[in-house]
Amino acid sequence: MTVEVGSPAPDFTLKNQDGQEISLGDFKGQKAVLLVFYPFAFSGICTGELCSVRDDLSSFQNDDVQVLAISCDPVESIRAWARQEGYEFPLLSDFWPHGAVGESYGVFSSDLGFSFRGTFLIDKDGIVQFLERNGPGDARDQQGWRDALQDLAA
Template identity: 55%
Template sequence: MAIEAGTEAPDFALKNQHGETVRLSDFRGEKNVVLLFYPFAFTGVCTGELCALRDNLPTFVNDDVQLLAVSNDSPFSLRVFAEQEKLDYPLLSDFWPHGEVSRAYGVFDEEKGCALRGTFVIDKEGVVRWTVVNGLPDARDLNEYAAELAKL
């Protein structure tokens, strides 16, 4: 069960596609965060979602907002994926311990070994303000979380 709005977002430290450590707490007091979990790099629906975010990046990466995209892929896979798709925002690896952060947010599919499509809008105080979880084959509507961001 995914964590709900009103819950303090669990902090984490994950490597991005460049091998740098990114912590959710790095943005506390500074920026709202769109935390997006996706199953795997190089898959059709995931690539479509992440490229749609790339194409609308000023909405999700600006002085007030940071987009963090998390999958259970290795940082090396994420680097190639980011370069191939020209994704210029943090792709975070929840590879090892496998799915630890995905589990903390309640979006890890134990049977499939990957994250579900969970999105969490987290305010500057570190509190989840909005969440949606879609099944593996179902793409999210980025306009929904853009609208939620506008309310903060």
């Protein structure tokens, strides 16, 4: 099944950079979630994208929206990367079963062993309101995220 706008977002539970479990369902009825899949910690485009989120966090995360970033990197890698870059939002590890969450969102490549760039805005009811899927070398235009967040808030 492919996740599309208007469909329920697949629930998941993953460990964050501190080893704590976070579930998408934890936010249901409380906050919308901006779910950002990225291929690899410490890579150039991924670092640039998440540093843009970090540097303008209030545009993406607030009392109504939570940013969750997901890769197939192990917890130890995302912990080191989060500390190095000063990320103040959860980085989640889809390491094992390898890429299972990315696969459920249609962004995991089993041939390559990582998730492509996928962005999903999930409302408080757990319904996908915005999505984009980009290839691993294709940086995202975050203005689309800002526009989707404004539409959701309206």
